[in-house]
Amino acid sequence: MTAYPSALLTDQYELTMVSAALKDGTADRRCVFEVFARRLPSGRRYGVVAGPGRLAELIRDFRFAEAEVEFLRRAGIVDETTARWLADYRFTGDIDGYAEGELFFPGSPILTVSGTFAECVVLETLLLSVLNHDCAVAAAAARMVTAARGRPIIEMGSRRTHEAAAVAAARAAYLAGFASTSNLAAGAKYGIPTTGTSAHAFTLLHDDESAAFASQVAALGKNTTLLVDTYDIAQGIRNAIAVAGPDLRAVRIDSGDLSVLAGHSRELLDSLGATETKIIVSGDMDEYSIATLAAEPVDMYGAGTAVVAGSGAPTAGLVYKLVEVEGRPVVKRSENKATVGGRKTAVRRHKPTGTATEEIVVSQGVPDHRPNDRLLQRSYVVGGEILDPVPLAESREHLRQCLISIPWEGLKLSAGDPAIPVTIVPTT
Amino acid sequence: MTAYPSALLTDQYELTMVSAALKDGTADRRCVFEVFARRLPSGRRYGVVAGPGRLAELIRDFRFAEAEVEFLRRAGIVDETTARWLADYRFTGDIDGYAEGELFFPGSPILTVSGTFAECVVLETLLLSVLNHDCAVAAAAARMVTAARGRPIIEMGSRRTHEAAAVAAARAAYLAGFASTSNLAAGAKYGIPTTGTSAHAFTLLHDDESAAFASQVAALGKNTTLLVDTYDIAQGIRNAIAVAGPDLRAVRIDSGDLSVLAGHSRELLDSLGATETKIIVSGDMDEYSIATLAAEPVDMYGAGTAVVAGSGAPTAGLVYKLVEVEGRPVVKRSENKATVGGRKTAVRRHKPTGTATEEIVVSQGVPDHRPNDRLLQRSYVVGGEILDPVPLAESREHLRQCLISIPWEGLKLSAGDPAIPVTIVPTT
Known part of the structure; x- marks a missing residue:
């Protein structure tokens, strides 16, 4: 078997952060993390959400087995307290996000993970690996299908x-x-x-x-x-x-x-x-x-x-960023890597004909409702309970419909801007 | 667990070929398959052999479990005879190849698989997946290390x-x-x-x-x-x-x-x-x-x-080609995809100073021996017995030595020809 225990499919820094946070009492702060792309691969006009359908099983199996905890302890990667925390690990928070087969654009909050800092941060590597790979393949494949x-x-x-x-x-x-x-x-x-x-x-x-x-x-x-x-x-x-x-x-x-x-x-x-x-x-x-x-x-x-x-774009460029701590939006200020803080709610606006015109992403609020709006987020995990994935055939049909809905320029193979603009409304 | 039964990590055509060959009696013909690259990724000056160290375990576990055979039979992919053959499958042939950490160039026979047609052909997908991925990463990484x-x-x-x-x-x-x-x-x-x-x-x-x-x-x-x-x-x-x-x-x-x-x-x-x-x-x-x-x-x-x-080169461009049937070299004639038939033996020639000058690849023969020649192939599997992999640290050191041995232009990052030429001597 080509078997990897999924909990070790994790970057070491996730666990050293958990160690330090357990020690200083911040591990249980309520946090919101967001998966999004700062930009699309050069010249691409849309991204395709792919991977959520694989995540249900992977998150369910994301447990640190005894031998793995022992490896981490013996290697000096985690201390006793963290080792015990890992042995009991089970994600108890919420995950919301765009449907599989949905389109996304720069700034679209395609996955939102909320819970304690510690329980959310250890999922980063797995979530990004799955989404960065699957979204990259799906976007290339969708262009070929067109x-x-x-x-x-x-x-x-x-x-x-x-x-x-x-x-x-x-x-x-x-x-x-x-x-x-x-x-x-x-x-x-x-x-x-x-x-x-x-x-x-x-x-x-x-x-x-x-x-x-x-x-x-x-x-x-x-x-x-x-x-x-x-x-x-x-x-x-x-x-x-x-x-x-x-x-x-x-x-x-x-x-x-x-x-x-x-x-x-x-x-x-x-x-x-x-x-x-x-x-x-x-x-x-x-x-x-x-x-x-x-x-x-x-x-x-x-x-x-x-x-x-x-x-030409083997990875989708998705990142996993902390956007909210105890209800307060947080942002980093790094050059060219600035983020907008706060939990986001996203809708896509359409003309009465069904053509998409714009995506509105509001931090810590809800976009005003207009006719032909479509809410883009759904629940994947609620209080640790992992909902059944949507059948693949349904997601396939969803993408087909989404591609019909974008302006025709969005389907051109040539390099261009994103098919529709995303307006991000920061916390006021 | 992110577990895939490795025997289904296989393209369907491998099994339909086995089916047809079992039926017409050619399945047991003695064959030699070869893994090689027709060219290096654009502008690259060398390739790095990576992956053989992962193959031992994967080939050992390459067995079709009962449920998998049942899936293949019910899906109509294989008939009864083939299903029975798959259930008993175990590679009994030989695999030779370049050491992990060895450099390769267009035409280098980096892996040679011999046995019956059927037992060799079903390994194609797994061997290429592992080598194409690992070699691509290792080559990029080696350039970064330089x-x-x-x-x-x-x-x-x-x-x-x-x-x-x-x-x-x-x-x-x-x-x-x-x-x-x-x-x-x-x-x-x-x-x-x-x-x-x-x-x-x-x-x-x-x-x-x-x-x-x-x-x-x-x-x-x-x-x-x-x-x-x-x-x-x-x-x-x-x-x-x-x-x-x-x-x-x-x-x-x-x-x-x-x-x-x-x-x-x-x-x-x-x-x-x-x-x-x-x-x-x-x-x-x-x-x-x-x-x-x-x-x-x-x-x-x-x-x-x-x-x-x-x-920029996410796959190493390696292919798996049938080069010999019952001792007779075979080649396809497809435009731009021509191959040289016959089992190959490869040596790398060096100056007395240790600098590599040339790779000689002889079909169905042995290069004449010169001082400072190095034989490039070793045994990985002998009569179905999988030899223990070389420790990773040893392969790492081997690559370090190989990179020292190529002419200095070969280490330039700029686009250029392969660091040394490969001379392929066809069967006479």
């Missing part, structure tokens, strides 16, 4: 990212509208449709390409995808149709100038009577290469490296 | 990457020469020194900065690091020394123009008599920002996002 204009995309990036990150990445890509994943653990754990047929190795294993195709069709039937670019693509297509017949489901091309090859392959398939055989293209696909193929007769895309690595 | 010119670097990127990837990233960064990590799971699992004191939240929690500093010193002693940039850095330093006295171990600055601030902070500390108090800087550190600070009075760096995300 670029694909309704054509399905298969997530096939597991081999390009950490083995456990691959599972979360498959989930985030599916949330963002991908059709399926190659990752079996994601299928087993999250019920995401899985897909996959063969690699070049399978063709090379056989005495010739036709033998490989015949074997695959014998095992998987004609409703399969034959990989036709191991040797010569045109010959590969001819072999595929000769072996499987014109009702072969699909061919896949994984190399070469796909914009030229797609058209040639379509013509060739049609000339062989395989007019319904789909063309799947893969190989270094990102939102830009997908957009480039919009006019070509491509039926489906396979995306790997770019989606799991966030297409 | 840029830091002997000053220690702390890895503190856990909050910016997937929660389990964070543990592997901490390991890869330590392998590459980082001094320590913030990640406690990496400390517990790999024995890496951990470090961490406090975040801005700790200062904000308290009634004022001096109270926070006093609390931290009371709990952790003067051998701690006070974070001085929550409000005003100069005042923060004065408060720190007023509270802790001139024998405070260190101050940390996490924002602002660090090249200016480091000098000012040093002067101020010295003027306060704190001549031995170290200055640690953090905040968006990468190899370039570290290099920029070379002339400034900085004692230690903290690196986060850039190291865990591979500093």
